[in-house]
Amino acid sequence: xxxxxxxxxxxxxxxxxxxxxxxxxxxxxxxxxxxxxxxxxxxxxxxxxxxxxxxxxxxxxxxxxxxxxxxxxxxxxxxxxxxxxxxxxxxxxxxxxxxxxxxxxxxxxxxxxxxxxxxxxxxxxxxxxxxxxxxxxxxxxxxxxxxxxxxxxxxxxxxxxxxxxxxxxxxxxxxxxxxxxxxxxxxxxxxxxxxxxxxxxxxxxxxxxxxxxxxxxxxxxxxxxxxxxxxxxxxxxxxxxxxxxxxxxxxxxxxxxxxxxxxxxxxxxxxxxxxxxxxxxxxxxxxxxxxxxxxxxxxxxxxxxxxxxxxxxxxxxxxxxxxxxxxxxxxxxxxxxx
Amino acid sequence: xxxxxxxxxxxxxxxxxxxxxxxxxxxxxxxxxxxxxxxxxxxxxxxxxxxxxxxxxxxxxxxxxxxxxxxxxxxxxxxxxxxxxxxxxxxxxxxxxxxxxxxxxxxxxxxxxxxxxxxxxxxxxxxxxxxxxxxxxxxxxxxxxxxxxxxxxxxxxxxxxxxxxxxxxxxxxxxxxxxxxxxxxxxxxxxxxxxxxxxxxxxxxxxxxxxxxxxxxxxxxxxxxxxxxxxxxxxxxxxxxxxxxxxxxxxxxxxxxxxxxxxxxxxxxxxxxxxxxxxxxxxxxxxxxxxxxxxxxxxxxxxxxxxxxxxxxxxxxxxxxxxxxxxxxxxxxxxxxxxxxxxxxxxxxxxxxxxxxxxxxxxxxxxxxxxxxxxxxxxxxxx
Numbered sequence: 001x002x003x004x005x006x007x008x009x010x011x012x013x014x015x016x017x018x019x020x021x022x023x024x025x026x027x028x029x030x031x032x033x034x035x036x037x038x039x040x041x042x043x044x045x046x047x048x049x050x051x052x053x054x055x056x057x058x059x060x061x062x063x064x065x066x067x068x069x070x071x072x073x074x075x076x077x078x079x080x081x082x083x084x085x086x087x088x089x090x091x092x093x094x095x096x097x098x099x100x101x102x103x104x105x106x107x108x109x110x111x112x113x114x115x116x117x118x119x120x121x122x123x124x125x126x127x128x129x130x131x132x133x134x135x136x137x138x139x140x141x142x143x144x145x146x147x148x149x150x151x152x153x154x155x156x157x158x159x160x161x162x163x164x165x166x167x168x169x170x171x172x173x174x175x176x177x178x179x180x181x182x183x184x185x186x187x188x189x190x191x192x193x194x195x196x197x198x199x200x201x202x203x204x205x206x207x208x209x210x211x212x213x214x215x216x217x218x219x220x221x222x223x224x225x226x227x228x229x230x231x232x233x234x235x236x237x238x239x240x241x242x243x244x245x246x247x248x249x250x251x252x253x254x255x256x257x258x259x260x261x262x263x264x265x266x267x268x269x270x271x272x273x274x275x276x277x278x279x280x281x282x283x284x285x286x287x288x289x290x291x292x293x294x295x296x297x298x299x300x301x302x303x304x305x306x307x308x309x310x311x312x313x314x315x316x317x318x319x320x321x322x323x324x325x326x327x328x329x330x331x332x333x334x335x336x337x338x
Numbered sequence: 339x340x341x342x343x344x345x346x347x348x349x350x351x352x353x354x355x356x357x358x359x360x361x362x363x364x365x366x367x368x369x370x371x372x373x374x375x376x377x378x379x380x381x382x383x384x385x386x387x388x389x390x391x392x393x394x395x396x397x398x399x400x401x402x403x404x405x406x407x408x409x410x411x412x413x414x415x416x417x418x419x420x421x422x423x424x425x426x427x428x429x430x431x432x433x434x435x436x437x438x439x440x441x442x443x444x445x446x447x448x449x450x451x452x453x454x455x456x457x458x459x460x461x462x463x464x465x466x467x468x469x470x471x472x473x474x475x476x477x478x479x480x481x482x483x484x485x486x487x488x489x490x491x492x493x494x495x496x497x498x499x500x501x502x503x504x505x506x507x508x509x510x511x512x513x514x515x516x517x518x519x520x521x522x523x524x525x526x527x528x529x530x531x532x533x534x535x536x537x538x539x540x541x542x543x544x545x546x547x548x549x550x551x552x553x554x555x556x557x558x559x560x561x562x563x564x565x566x567x568x569x570x571x572x573x574x575x576x577x578x579x580x581x582x583x584x585x586x587x588x589x590x591x592x593x594x595x596x597x598x599x600x601x602x603x604x605x606x607x608x609x610x611x612x613x614x615x616x617x618x619x620x621x622x623x624x625x626x627x628x629x630x631x632x633x634x635x636x637x638x639x640x641x642x643x644x645x646x647x648x649x650x651x652x653x654x655x656x657x658x659x660x661x662x663x664x665x666x667x668x669x670x671x672x673x674x675x676x677x678x679x680x681x682x683x684x685x686x687x688x689x690x691x692x693x694x695x696x697x698x699x700x701x702x703x704x705x706x707x708x709x710x711x712x713x714x715x716x717x718x719x720x721x
Contacts, residue, residue: 225716232719233660240639268632318621321628325619329612337635
């Protein structure tokens, strides 16, 4: 496995000819290249058919990709592969994933369920279903008993409703449990937001330092400089939250509670950053940032969508708060914030 | 590719023993504060590092060699790291312990003397700090020099064997108890006001120093005005190079701003809030507490990053300014989250809520006003 800077420059090369906005809702042209290079399987051990490396490599990859405002099914494909690898299940084609607390009926290996907001379901061959109660399945999507209804999030990314009406499914043994599945998704979404807020900040800094009004650069206006600094502070927080969330997984036999708490911290921090950075980036860009031509909206629309994707910001915050209240101050100090 | 924490766990090398040592330090401080609390020797309170003054507690820490942890052994330190010191300071603040007597000496005066002081000054001052005997106050701000510290007018002129200093310092916390004062003074009139500044260490019982109280809005006395009238300071009490004061004090500010006390001033109120809840909270309160918990976790991480930078010999100015800016917002927001439960009509000035609220206006002013910190961060971004 290559290390961080090499990974980032690889992404830079691979995406070079793919930075134009793609038609919404279709797998981007760069995706087959990412798959060919094994980048979709980063963070999954080679002995399980992955590309090796750690979750931190996958996070670096996602961060780099998100900077270019390209939507790919990388996170879903990667975490689905991670679940499948542990269950020793083989698949072909793109797999996506849904974690749910909703009702799922299983009879004779067939599933009855309605799963809302499944990313990229329309383009996927397989769906990994993880229930919070610990059950898991894999379902082939191209069959009669499966209906996929197209929906999209605010960035135009596919978030389809999948209707399973007695669809044949293979049960999966979840070696690491649903909490860690959700945590892994959370870490990677934090990485995506981290990439997008960093880039939105850089674009904004470039703009206010270059654009002149009243005979001087915009950044000479103190309120503009303060807003720019506020964005920078959010970027630093997001990076710190992500770094500590990723580190938990680098320890052999990672403690699930610690990983889950750190993922929640990273997600809450990233979501708050997404909100403020998107707002300030647009404010400081003026009318220019509102055009389709200027690349800012490719970042901000995704930031608005990603802060609540998979598990919403307020749900992460409620569950982390509930953990603090249930465990009291010792839990807050030693298990959540240490 | 692995984080430093991981390496320590995997390698079983020196860092591993550091982890063990840090765990032991945390346990020691937890046990000590619990015992003092149980014996009724202190009551946890917000802003304890400024408002809870007990030299006996500071001497207890000194006896356990918990002051000056990163400093050389010959000065009473442990030759430990700033990361180790952070473990101790975090636990003390968490417990709302009475740490004000030694706080600024341990945090910034000692480190400044170690970085810039002469051998003689180090030998004279540092052992007194680690023994808990020398209590420092900071003679920085003046009536016309608040956020704009380089505007100080206190003037020092060369005299036989030393310097004569005259001027007026304000907002000098705990000067009424201090044995020593750190002074930033002008020694040359220069075109550029950042030049010609010099740092001094003076004894508080020097003739010509007088202290008068400034009572704060809570009725508490920690602020003072310190009048300096032709005070003699011996030559060896110059800290660092005459005229190089500005560069040195900017470094000192990164020690002043980059610590956990900029995040944890109202932590005791958060402790009270959690103690008040019966293991569950309504979803909206849980959401707010969860958001605070996430911010706390990220800032504790940033504190650790700053400590690691210091251990590499750096004075991380931007990181410290960022941390202080974020920390003061967190300290204030803790009060608002606690308010529906603890801010009752009978929560008086001495209640946990009242103490935190009445201390809160100072959070985003002392050690650098938030607006000024943002401009520091913005400047770094444009350069």
